[in-house]
Structures are given as structure tokens and as C-alpha cells.
Amino acid sequence: MPVVRVDDVHKRYGALEVLKGVSMAVERGEVVAIIGRSGSGKSTLLRCLNGLEPIQSGRIEVAGHVLDASGRGLRALRKDVGIVFQSYNLFPHLRVAENIMLAPRVALGLSKREARARAEATLAQVGLAEKIEAWPDNLSGGQQQRVAIARSLAMQPKVMLFDEVTSALDPELTGEVLAVLETLARDGMTMLLVTHEMAFARRVADRTIFMHQGLLHEEGPSEEVFGAPRTPELRQFLSGGLK
Amino acid sequence: MIRQFGVDEFIFILGSAKWTLVLTFIALALGSVFGFIIALARVSRFAPLRMLAGAWIGIVQGVPVLMLLFLSYFGLAIAGLDLPPMIAAGISLSLYAGGFLGEIWRGAIQSVPHPQWEASAALALTRTQQYRYVILPQAVRIAVPPTVGFVVQLVKNTAIVSIIGVVELARAGHLINNATFQPFKVFAVVALIYFCICWPISLLARRLERGVHAGRPG
Numbered sequence: 128m129p130v131v132r133v134d135d136v137h138k139r140y141g142a143l144e145v146l147k148g149v150s151m152a153v154e155r156g157e158v159v160a161i162i163g164r165s166g167s168g169k170s171t172l173l174r175c176l177n178g179l180e181p182i183q184s185g186r187i188e189v190a191g192h193v194l195d196a197s198g199r200g201l202r203a204l205r206k207d208v209g210i211v212f213q214s215y216n217l218f219p220h221l222r223v224a225e226n227i228m229l230a231p232r233v234a235l236g237l238s239k240r241e242a243r244a245r246a247e248a249t250l251a252q253v254g255l256a257e258k259i260e261a262w263p264d265n266l267s268g269g270q271q272q273r274v275a276i277a278r279s280l281a282m283q284p285k286v287m288l289f290d291e292v293t294s295a296l297d298p299e300l301t302g303e304v305l306a307v308l309e310t311l312a313r314d315g316m317t318m319l320l321v322t323h324e325m326a327f328a329r330r331v332a333d334r335t336i337f338m339h340q341g342l343l344h345e346e347g348p349s350e351e352v353f354g355a356p357r358t359p360e361l362r363q364f365l366s367g368g369l370k
Numbered sequence: 371m372i373r374q375f376g377v378d379e380f381i382f383i384l385g386s387a388k389w390t391l392v393l394t395f396i397a398l399a400l401g402s403v404f405g406f407i408i409a410l411a412r413v414s415r416f417a418p419l420r421m422l423a424g425a426w427i428g429i430v431q432g433v434p435v436l437m438l439l440f441l442s443y444f445g446l447a448i449a450g451l452d453l454p455p456m457i458a459a460g461i462s463l464s465l466y467a468g469g470f471l472g473e474i475w476r477g478a479i480q481s482v483p484h485p486q487w488e489a490s491a492a493l494a495l496t497r498t499q500q501y502r503y504v505i506l507p508q509a510v511r512i513a514v515p516p517t518v519g520f521v522v523q524l525v526k527n528t529a530i531v532s533i534i535g536v537v538e539l540a541r542a543g544h545l546i547n548n549a550t551f552q553p554f555k556v557f558a559v560v561a562l563i564y565f566c567i568c569w570p571i572s573l574l575a576r577r578l579e580r581g582v583h584a585g586r587p588g
């Protein structure tokens with residue numbers, strides 16, 4: 128049974144229809160890359176998946192939680208669905224440990240000790256165990272993004288969403304974040320990632336979805352999507368007219 | 371009989387400064403509660419609440435404090451509610467402080483970057499938890515310098531209540547001047563006392579301002 132299931136989702140900002148009837152399904156443990164031109168609706172789709180944006184029609188089911196136009200049951204869903212943004216969005220007034228512990232404590236009701244254990248475990252997972260007492264401002268962009276990933280992982284989500292998590296980083300810091308994503312993927316996390324890192328998507332994602340003008344234009348096993356694109360739009364997109 | 375401006379007169383003026391401080395304190399305490407409610411109402415998701423709070427801020431900022439004072443003293447008296455001057459003074463200054471603090475704090479809350487809301491929502495925090503753990507702690511840092519700056523205005527504005535007979539610093543100076551006819555001496559002393567109260571607060575405000583821009587205090 129799929130962990131993520133999207134049925135005919137429509138999303139508008141005012142008169143602008145950004146998602147024009149998107150349907151898809153993601154199986155447990157699957158890693159799905161979402162690629163496409165700027166403005167094609169990739170971020171919007173991810174944001175709808177954890178209810179940051181309401182949808183006008185259609186149905187979204189993630190990890191057993193159903194989202195429809197009414198927007199009920201949001202919090203239950205968000206406990207099971209993590210999202211990491213391009214701009215890390217750490218809480219600047221809290222140390223790394225407290226950044227990670229906050230949600231497990233107040234949203235999940237864990238004790239301080241349990242939350243601390245999760246912070247230590249997830250920081251180790253992203254290779255930053257020694258930064259547990261640091262302030263976010265004193266970390267590099269790559270380190271902040273890894274803390275943001277750890278913060279999401281500490282909720283022990285069933286699905287992780289990543290929206291261009293390396294786009295704000297200098298090239299030399301991109302690698303350390305991609306390495307974390309790759310480990311996560313190998314450990315069986317269900318992941319949807321919007322990315323411009325084509326080589327990474329091809330190597331790590333089981334499946335790749337090409338979005339075009341608010342629709343899933345083409346999808347398939349990553350090797351096929353990148354190796355033998357069927358539609359002219361995807362071919363053109365891959366052949367360099369990136370933006 | 372004309373008195374000389376001596377030690378007794380000086381002590382009388384100095385003693386009356388206590389009431390200036392008391393009024394400032396009351397206005398600040400009640401005004402804070404009031405201002406906090408107004409600030410939250412102004413950023414509420416409930417439109418009528420936003421409009422109500424907005425209207426209130428508009429009134430308080432658009433009307434001289436003196437009018438608030440006359441309304442709560444003379445106005446309520448006509449309505450049958452005869453408040454002692456000190457109470458009327460406390461109420462009107464609190465309303466005034468509440469309006470201004472509400473606006474300062476609304477600005478502080480809104481200057482916390484929007485992604486902080488999103489990140490905390492995505493972590494399954496309720497709206498109350500978002501305020502308590504993520505938004506307000508950051509807003510406080512932003513709000514402290516202008517709030518302290520406002521306290522200086524508040525101290526000086528308490529002088530206005532002398533008009534309904536509350537003997538605070540300004541009124542005490544007035545009384546002593548009537549008895550001594552030494553306005554220069556008398557009001558220089560009064561001004562100096564105001565200065566001694568306000569100057570340290572201004573310094574503090576400026577220091578805090580630098581602190582905020584320099585980054586995070588521990």
C-alpha cells in the first residue's frame with residue numbers, strides 16, 4: 128500500500144492554477160526525485176503534501192492521514208511527515224540541541240531525556256554530534272542544513288520531503304548534504320526530493336518525476352527518465368535549458 | 371509671604387518624584403498587559419479582532435494623552451463615576467501605554483521572518499506553541515530596545531496628570547514655584563530630576579539596541 132497517495136489535486140493562488148490535477152503514489156521506502164522548470168509547481172506540490180498550503184480540490188493521503196480541502200488533521204499528519212527547506216530555517220534563538228528537541232518535547236510529549244537522546248542520535252546520523260551545543264549562526268550553511276535534517280528526523284517521520292535543500296549552498300558544501308540524503312535513502316527512508324542535482328537524482332532516486340506546467344508530465348525509473356526521455360519537453364529540459 | 375527655595379522645598383520636590391515613578395510603573399504594568407493583548411489581536415487570524423485592535427491603536431495614537439486623561443477624569447465623572455485623580459491618571463496613562471506598546475510589539479512579532487512560522491508548523495507545533503517557543507522569544511529580542519525607549523516617553527508624559535491635581539514631579543515644581551517665585555531654580559531642579567530618571571533608561575535603550583544588532587546575547 129502506498130505511503131503517499133495524491134489524487135487529482137488542484138491548487139490555485141488566486142487566479143493562477145499551479146497544480147492542475149496531480150496524481151501520484153509513492154511506496155514505502157521509495158526515493159522519488161521531482162524535477163522540472165522553475166515555476167512548474169514542484170515546491171507547491173511538496174508544501175501541499177504536509178498541509179503548508181491548502182488545496183482547492185482532490186485528495187492527499189500521507190502515512191495514513193487524509194488531507195482534503197477542509198484542512199483537518201494537519202498536526203497528526205505533520206508528526207509523520209518531515210520537510211526540509213532550501214533556507215534551513217533553524218530557530219536562531221535556540222542552540223542546536225534545543226532546535227532538535229523542541230518538537231519532540233512539545234508536539235510529541237517526550238521527556239527531556241528522551242528528546243535529548245533523539246537529538247544526539249540524529250546529529251550523529253548527519254555527522255554533527257560535536258555541534259550539539261552550538262548556536263545556529265555559528266554553523267556553516269551545510270552544517271545548518273544538516274541540523275535541519277536532524278531536526279526533522281528527530282520526529283521519526285514516515286516520509287521525508289526535501290525542497291532543493293542544496294540550492295542555497297556553495298558547491299563545496301553541497302556534497303556533505305547530499306551524502307546525508309544518500310545515507311538516508313539507503314537506510315530505507317521514504318523520500319520525495321525536489322532537486323536540480325540531476326546526477327544525484329539519477330543515481331539515488333528509484334523513480335523520477337518530471338513536472339511541467341502544474342502536471343506530472345513524465346515519470347518512470349530514474350535510469351529511464353534520464354537515459355531515454357520520451358517527451359520533447361523533458362528532452363529539452365535535460366539538454367540544458369535548465370531554467 | 372514669600373518663601374525661599376531651601377532644603378525643605380527641595381525635599382518636597384524630590385519626594386513627589388516618587389509619584390512620577392509610581393505612575394510610570396502602573397502605566398507600564400497595566401499597559402504591558404493591555405499592549406500584549408492588543409499586539410496578539412493585531413496579528414490574529416480573526417479579522418474583526420484585528421480591526422478592533424487596529425481601531426484602538428489608531429485612537430490612542432491619534433488623540434493627545436491629555437484627552438484620554440480628561441475623558442477618564444471629567445468624562446466619567448459626568449457619567450456618575452467619580453474617580454480619584456490618581457486613579458484616573460493611572461487609567462489614562464495605562465491606556466496610552468497599552469496602545470503604543472501594542473503597536474511596538476505587533477511590529478516585533480511581525481518582523482520575525484515568515485519561514486519561522488512554516489518551519490515550526492511543519493514540526494507539528496500548535497499555534498500557541500509556535501508563539502510560545504518560536505515567535506515570541508525572537509520578537510522579545512526585537513522589541514526590547516524600542517520598549518525601553520518608550521519608557522522614557524512615558525516618564526515624561528506622566529507630567530500631564532498634574533493638570534487634574536495629582537502632585538507628582540511637575541505639579542510639585544509648580545506648587546513650590548508659586549510659593550517661592552524662583553522659577554529658574556525650581557524648574558531647573560525639576561528638570562534635573564526628570565533627567566536623572568530618564569538618562570539611565572535612554573542609555574540602557576541604546577545599549578540594548580547595539581546588543582540586538584551585534585547578534586545573540588548568550
Ligand SMILES: Nc1ncnc2c1ncn2[C@@H]1O[C@H](COP(=O)(O)OP(=O)(O)OP(=O)(O)O)[C@@H](O)[C@H]1O
Nearest residue numbers: 140143145163164165166167168169170171172291
Ligand atoms: N504564495 C504564493 N502566492 C502566489 N503565487 C505563488 C505562491 N507560491 C508560488 N506561487 C506561484 O506558483 C507557481 C509555482 O511555484 P513553485 O514554487 O511551486 O515552483 P517550483 O517548481 O518550485 O519552482 P522553483 O524551481 O523556482 O523552485 C509559480 O508561478 C509561483 O510564482
Ligand SMILES: [Mg+2]
Nearest residue numbers: 169170171291
Ligand atoms: Mg521551488
